[in-house]
Amino acid sequence: MAIAQSSKARTPQRGPRSKGSGIGERALAKIFLTPSFTFMAVIALFPVIYAVWMSMYQITGFRQEFTGFGNYSQLLSDGGFYNAIRNTFVFTTVSVAFEFVIGLMFALIMNQAFRGQGITRAIILVPWVIPTAVAAQVWRYMFSDNPGFVNGLLGTSINWLNDPTWSMVGIITADVWKTAPFVALLLLAGLQTIPREYYEAAEVDGAGAWRRFWSITLPLLRPAIIVALLFRTVDALRMFDFAYVFAGYSNSLATLSVYTQRYLYAEPELGYANALSTATFIIVMIVGIFFIRLMGQQTVGSEKGKKK
Amino acid sequence: MNTATDPSTRKTSGAGQEPPRSSNTPYWLSNTLRLLGMVVVIVWCLFPFVWMFMTSLRSGAIALTNPNIFVGPFSLDNFIQIFELDFQFALRNSLVVAGLATLICIPVASLAAYAIARLPLKGRAVILTLALVATMFPPVALVPPLYQMYQQIQTWTGISLLNSYSGMVIPYVALTLPLSIFILVTFFSGIPRELEEQGKIDGATPWQIFLRIILPLAAPGVGTSAIIVFVYATNEFLLAFSFAPRDLNVQTVPVFIGTFQRVGYENPIGQVMAASVLVSVPLIIFALVLQRRITAGLTAGAVKG
Incomplete structure (x- = not known):
């Protein structure tokens, strides 16, 4: 209220560079940003710093004992940690690769369709909206060899849930099922921004379908592809639900998130859990920032351009 | 031709x-x-x-012995049993937690997004990049420190955030803020500037312009990001499982279903699927009805890029 009045009093233009704004708008901008920044600083940034601090302690119950980098040296010689890194990266690379290829195929199919596009666009949201933990249970039961739905379908007799390799195939399948449609949606939006004239012109020049795909579709889709890969990669790196529902804390599927969470209740060792969460945070952020730099000029540049 | x-x-x-x-x-x-x-x-x-x-x-043992899903006997037994296990509490808890997270996140995010999209602000590109970086925040990085902070708060003040709605709602808001801000910025940027200019000429204050002109026009965008926050919060498993693992008074649906234990000797396949149906059907209807809004929100970033 106070701001509104003070700015009213100063309505006459005084800002040297902006057209009709005065101190009111500048102050308002800061005030509008404050709640978001405070929230994220207290609930996201502070805990991360607190975790670094707490990772220097050995914590048992309410007793805290300073160990310096003890937890980190334990971490560096912990086979379970390396195993979690390996699981996380195998899961991420394979599932994102499949999600991208299948998502792109779906996007192209939907973009071609002249009929039924509306209904498909709606149905494609079904995997996205079903909670991951629920999807994980459904897939776990479909893979289980007792009723053996997947085995029945494929005519195989694989013990999907107890074999480490096959259960990894299982959670990758489940994740690809759930998120390939989401990738398709992102890529479809990108496809629809490509002007049709480009294809017509290429056709006049005698470019075949394959050539048009490589020379027009893929390059012009690049921004959408990078955004989709960014979201999917980061999301896959922090995956918890599928791995936990399929295998609990078992090392066969434990990702970094599962392995960290394990030291909360299953084997309460909070200092070590904090060291693990810090390590996970650093790993995910490094990969994410790599992607953001990749899209650097593209997104941020065009955002800036849009707002003059 | x-x-x-x-x-x-x-x-x-x-x-x-x-x-x-x-x-x-x-x-x-x-x-x-x-x-x-x-x-x-x-x-x-x-x-x-x-x-x-x-x-x-499918009732009884048939679901375990015959993989063909069209072979009966069929009945509603599984649904009756899942309510005997108090699944309705999990549904209520998820609704409350997701609703509260949305109600807090969206107004806060709208203010920030408007400031970024429209108000004179230094370092706008930096703030937007920071928001993008923040969307990548791995939730597990919050689990051990928040768990400890919650314990600490309890010993100091006696307020228990573990096994409470707030213990989940607060981090959900923090985790969904960056993406909501990002989506809302693209919506606010799409509103024609002339309308604000007109408001300024008519002598409206910046706050009045935001409240009377911008917000009504941005309503579809605000609704869109509200839906996405809501779906995120109903989907979240890791934090809910870490901060409210067992207490039925606060346990959410993903935790109920994701950690479902067998009761007695029977494999609970039918009950797990009954619970899954009960939560999926409303969400699917929700998604089908609001399909346009959801697609617009999910692709806001991609098209911009």
Whole structure:
């Protein structure tokens, strides 16, 4: 209220560079940003710093004992940690690769369709909206060899849930099922921004379908592809639900998130859990920032351009 | 008419001009292929749901002995049993937690997004990049420190955030803020500037412009990001499982279903699927009804890029 009045009093233009704004708008901008920044600083940034601090302690119950980098040296010689890194990266690379290829195929199919596009666009949201933990249970039961739905379908007799390799195939399948449609949606939006004239012109020049795909579709889709890969990669790196529902804390599927969470209740060792969460945070952020730099000029540049 | 140079393309030039379509495929064949493609997409999206639905109706041991989902006996027993296990509490808890997270996140995010999109602000690009970086925040990085902070707060003040709604709602808001801000910025940027200029000429204060002119116009965008926050919060498993693992008074649906233990000797497949159906059906209806808004929100970043 106070701001509104003070700015009213100063309505006459005084800002040297902006057209009709005065101190009111500048102050308002800061005030509008404050709640978001405070929230994220207290609930996201502070805990991360607190975790670094707490990772220097050995914590048992309410007793805290300073160990310096003890937890980190334990971490560096912990086979379970390396195993979690390996699981996380195998899961991420394979599932994102499949999600991208299948998502792109779906996007192209939907973009071609002249009929039924509306209904498909709606149905494609079904995997996205079903909670991951629920999807994980459904897939776990479909893979289980007792009723053996997947085995029945494929005519195989694989013990999907107890074999480490096959259960990894299982959670990758489940994740690809759930998120390939989401990738398709992102890529479809990108496809629809490509002007049709480009294809017509290429056709006049005698470019075949394959050539048009490589020379027009893929390059012009690049921004959408990078955004989709960014979201999917980061999301896959922090995956918890599928791995936990399929295998609990078992090392066969434990990702970094599962392995960290394990030291909360299953084997309460909070200092070590904090060291693990810090390590996970650093790993995910490094990969994410790599992607953001990749899209650097593209997104941020065009955002800036849009707002003059 | 620009296809005149290549006679083989003339036939199909009217239908669709999109990317990889072989120019010399006959019209009926390309049509059939397109239809087939759509069928593949639809089957892909729906078959696990169909499996879940049919399995939830199969009673007794049949779901365990016969993988064919169309073989009965069928009954509603699993649904009755899941309510005997108090699944309705989990549904209520998820609704409350997701609702509260949305109600807090969206107004806070709207203010920030408006400031970023429209108000004079130094370092706008930096703030937007920071928001993007923040969307990548791994939730597990919050689990051990928040767990400890919650314990600490309890010893200091006696307020227990573990096994409480707030213990989940607070981090959900923090985790969904960056993406909501990002989506809302693209919506606010789309509102024509002339309307604000007009408001300024009429002597409205910046706050009045925001409240009376911008907010009503941004309502669809605000609704869109509200839906996305809500779906995120109903989906979240890791934090809910870490901060409210067992207490039925606060346990959310993903935790209930994701950690479902067998009761007695029977494999709980039917009950798990019944619970899954009960939570999936409303969410799917929600998604189908609001499809346009959701797609707009999910793709806001991609198209901008």
